[in-house]
Amino acid sequence: xxxxxxxxxxxxxxxxxxxxxxxxxxxxxxxxxxxxxxxxxxxxxxxxxxxxxxxxxxxxxxxxxxxxxxxxxxxxxxxxxxxxxxxxxxxxxxxxxxxxxxxxxxxxxxxxxxxxxxxxxxxxxxxxxxxxxxxxxxxxxxxxxxxxxxxxxxxxxxxxxxxxxxxxxxxxxxxxxxxxxxxxxxxxxxxxxxxxxxxxxxxxxxxxxxxxxxxxxxxxxxxxxxxxxxxxxxxxxxxxxxxxxxxxxxxxxxxxxxxxxxxxxxxxxxxxxxxxxxxxxxxxxxxxxxxxxxxxxxxxxxxxxxxxxxxxxxxxxxxxxxxxxxxxxxxxxxxxxxxxxxxxxxxxxxxxxxxxxxxxxxxxxxxxxxxxxxxxxxxxxxxxxxxxxxxxxxxxxxxxxxxxxxxxxxxxxxxxxxxxxxxxxxxxxxxxxxxxxxxxxxxxxxxxxxxxxxxxxxxxxxxxxxxxxxxxxxxxxxxxxxxxxxxxxxxxxxxxxxxxxxxxxxxxxxxxxxxxxxxxxxxxxxxxxxxxxxxxxxxxxxxxxxxxxxxxxxxxxxxxxxxxxxxxxxxxxxxxxxxxxxxx
Numbered sequence: 001x002x003x004x005x006x007x008x009x010x011x012x013x014x015x016x017x018x019x020x021x022x023x024x025x026x027x028x029x030x031x032x033x034x035x036x037x038x039x040x041x042x043x044x045x046x047x048x049x050x051x052x053x054x055x056x057x058x059x060x061x062x063x064x065x066x067x068x069x070x071x072x073x074x075x076x077x078x079x080x081x082x083x084x085x086x087x088x089x090x091x092x093x094x095x096x097x098x099x100x101x102x103x104x105x106x107x108x109x110x111x112x113x114x115x116x117x118x119x120x121x122x123x124x125x126x127x128x129x130x131x132x133x134x135x136x137x138x139x140x141x142x143x144x145x146x147x148x149x150x151x152x153x154x155x156x157x158x159x160x161x162x163x164x165x166x167x168x169x170x171x172x173x174x175x176x177x178x179x180x181x182x183x184x185x186x187x188x189x190x191x192x193x194x195x196x197x198x199x200x201x202x203x204x205x206x207x208x209x210x211x212x213x214x215x216x217x218x219x220x221x222x223x224x225x226x227x228x229x230x231x232x233x234x235x236x237x238x239x240x241x242x243x244x245x246x247x248x249x250x251x252x253x254x255x256x257x258x259x260x261x262x263x264x265x266x267x268x269x270x271x272x273x274x275x276x277x278x279x280x281x282x283x284x285x286x287x288x289x290x291x292x293x294x295x296x297x298x299x300x301x302x303x304x305x306x307x308x309x310x311x312x313x314x315x316x317x318x319x320x321x322x323x324x325x326x327x328x329x330x331x332x333x334x335x336x337x338x339x340x341x342x343x344x345x346x347x348x349x350x351x352x353x354x355x356x357x358x359x360x361x362x363x364x365x366x367x368x369x370x371x372x373x374x375x376x377x378x379x380x381x382x383x384x385x386x387x388x389x390x391x392x393x394x395x396x397x398x399x400x401x402x403x404x405x406x407x408x409x410x411x412x413x414x415x416x417x418x419x420x421x422x423x424x425x426x427x428x429x430x431x432x433x434x435x436x437x438x439x440x441x442x443x444x445x446x447x448x449x450x451x452x453x454x455x456x457x458x459x460x461x462x463x464x465x466x467x468x469x470x471x472x473x474x475x476x477x478x479x480x481x482x483x484x485x486x487x488x489x490x491x492x493x494x495x496x497x498x499x500x501x502x503x504x505x506x507x508x509x510x511x512x513x514x515x516x517x518x519x520x521x522x523x524x525x526x527x528x529x530x531x532x533x534x535x536x537x538x539x540x541x542x543x544x545x546x547x548x549x550x551x552x553x554x555x556x557x558x559x560x561x562x563x564x565x566x567x568x569x570x571x572x573x574x575x576x577x578x579x580x581x582x583x584x
Contacts, residue, residue: 001104002504003090004045009048019057027056036502040555042084043092044498050087061087067160089162096342098494099485100514101501105563106481113503113570117511118159122346125151127353128248128255129166132240134202136247136408139355142433143384143577145424147353148253149516150382152574157511162347165255166338167294169237170262171331176200177240178233182220184209185232187214189218234483251413251420252576264337265329271484272329275372275457276307276322277339284310284371292318309336309371311353316367332364339368343377351514352381354431359383380514384429390436415440418577422449425520425575443583448524452568455527459532460581469546473555482561488555490543492533496560499526503567507574516575523571530564 012029019027032053037046050065057064065087072081072089077097082090093101105112127147130140151163168174180200187193188209195201212220212235220228241258248254264271279285300343307323309332315399322333342350354361362381374488389396389406396406412420419440426448427433445451467475488497502522510518537544545557569579 001108001112002032002508003093003101003303003501004505007045007047008032010075011049011068011089015049017071018067024057027053029053035505036092036498040495040498043080043082043090044098044501045091045093046331047089047091048084050089054087065089079529095489098497099488102485102488102559102563103445103481103499105500105566106477106559109477109566110570112566113507114156114158115504115508115511116158116577117508118154118157120158120160121160121348123154123161123349123351124164124342124345124347125161125351125353126164126166127151127255128244128411129168130244131173132170132237132244133173133200135241135243138387138389138408141251141408141411141420142387142429143353143355144248144251144253144311144425145421146382146384146429146516147351148251149421149425149519150351150514152576153507153511153519156507156574159349159511162257163255164257164259167237167241167258167260169260170265170334171184174233174237175229177236178229181205181208181236182228182232185212185216185220188213189221202245205236206237211235211239213352243311246253247408249407250417252417258514259337259338259341261334261338264334264341269329270337270339272333273340275340276333278340279309279336279371282371284313285322286310288319290321309368311364311367311371314367314370316363320364324547335365336368336372339365339379340372343372348373348377350377350379352379352382353429354383356383356385382429382514385432387424387433387435390434390438392438393436396437404508411435411437418453419449421575422452422520422577425517426524428517445528448520449577450583451531452523452527452572453578454583455530455580456565456568456572456579457583459530459561459568462534462561463558463565466546466554469548470551470554473551473558475562477562480555480562482558483555484552485556485559487553488560492529492536492543493557493560496529496533496564499529500567503571519571519574523568523575525546526564526571530568534557 011034012032015029032047033050034045034047037043046159047068049068050061053059054061054064062083065083069081069083069089072078072091077094078091080092084090109502125147126135127150128140128144130136136144148163151161154161176199180195183195183199184205186209187206193323212232220232225543269276276285286308287305287547289303289305290308292303302325304325306321308319311320312318320332321330322336324330331349339350350365352361352365358381362383365381366379369377389411415437423435424433424438440447440449443450443454463475466473503526506518506522510516533543535546541547545554545561547554547557572579
């Protein structure tokens with residue numbers, strides 16, 4: 001049950017009745033919003049209906065608000081209606097309706113908050129997509145968590161979601177990887193090696209070299225590079241991808257599809273050539289020259305005629321080259337073909353989660369989307385800002401293992417998967433994030449992940465204690481839903497019910513905005529209200545969740561605890577964080 005959708009419909013109906021009585025021309029009612037009031041003292045719900053409709057109707061906002069409020073006062077589920085300020089309408093729900101909403105939550109169980117908003121639209125979320133040239137580092141961590149949580153959130157929002165990883169297994173960087181692995185192969189055969197500048201020096205390639213030595217012995221030493229490089233390169237890529245998958249699994253990140261860049265190439269240009277040919281037929285590809293880049297010219301810039309994507313026709317700042325001077329395709333040409341492949345697979349919303357250094361990709365990817373789909377597919381590029389690591393306030397820069405960067409594995413192993421995931425989501429992805437190893441392991445209100453998980457564990461503990469102290473009381477969900485929930489009339493209990501009722505709206509709004517951090521913020525606020533009500537019971541025994549002298553009131557309060565536990569569990573599930581039954 002989504003009370004905000006319910007009352008949006010009721011407010012819209014009230015407006016339609018008023019318009020019919022006035023014989024007014026049709027107006028756009030889609031801008032009507034029902035949301036929580038900024039100040040809880042103003043009631044349970046607030047609507048902007050009069051504010052957005054007054055001008056097209058030629059009325060004063062407050063006059064229109066009074067007319068709408070008059071209609072809403074006739075609704076038996078509304079206890080009171082007030083017009084505030086220039087024309088906002090605040091509603092307080094009747095106690096039976098509030099009880100009905102809580103009952104519906106309990107009956108829905110773990111499906112509470114799930115939505116049909118997305119209409120099963122096929123969405124592709126591509127995230128991480130790190131070059132397969134080494135272990136995951138902390139720079140990949142935030143995008144991995146944001147992408148994974150966003151995919152979960154969209155699934156809850158009713159979309160058909162595929163989680164995808166684009167393997168950059170073509171191009172110069174994987175040839176460098178192959179040559180670096182070959183050095184480790186020689187090392188495994190007993191040679192003393194020196195790693196020249198430009199190759200990958202990490203010890204993580206030693207096992208690759210050892211495996212090559214076990215399989216091939218010394219045979220590759222007498223083989224020309226043109227023959228051993230593809231073999232060694234493939235072995236290294238395979239080993240790196242196994243390492244990357246293992247690192248991501250530590251973080252509870254799992255992809256549905258691993259797409260190889262190499263599959264886009266092939267005879268006659270493969271999918272890249274076919275896509276460029278298709279774009280050329282549509283008038284998006286031409287031969288021309290580009291103006292020199294602003295500022296100092298790069299050494300490899302050439303003033304020459306080349307094959308270009310007419311990106312400026314579809315929203316980009318400049319047209320984009322598709323073929324290099326040596327005749328090979330640009331990396332961007334691969335991006336074009338990759339988007340076409342996604343579109344051909346039926347995806348109509350493509351989401352890319354990229355690092356902040358990829359800001360230049362936003363317009364070009366959106367331009368590609370418009371050109372290939374003809375505007376029938378949407379493209380959203382989320383940029384994740386840098387994560388700065390601290391320990392007790394002091395910057396952490398060097399790794400014990402790699403010597404030059406902190407690996408994702410090191411972070412997860414030190415503080416735990418849940419702390420990493422929650423904290424990576426506890427700030428909007430386009431804002432810089434400070435991650436302090438000490439603070440994220442504190443057991444205090446100042447550590448959001450602990451505070452939220454403790455809320456779930458506390459709810460679990462209350463229900464366990466109730467089962468021991470009141471063995472005759474049926475604590476099943478069906479029994480709790482049948483209790484007299486109208487007994488929950490304390491201000492703190494009402495506030496907690498309001499917060500629980502917001503969960504479906506949070507899921508939908510966060511899914512639409514592609515902002516999973518909203519769920520993390522909401523869970524902290526919900527946990528705070530729950531802990532606050534528990535603390536009130538410590539000071540005022542009559543407010544405790546378990547009162548042996550009032551079994552009916554206790555049952556109603558345990559229903560509220562059960563509902564809180566359900567929502568905390570579901571919200572943590574969306575974020576990919578565990579919901580513990582107890583904290584140790």
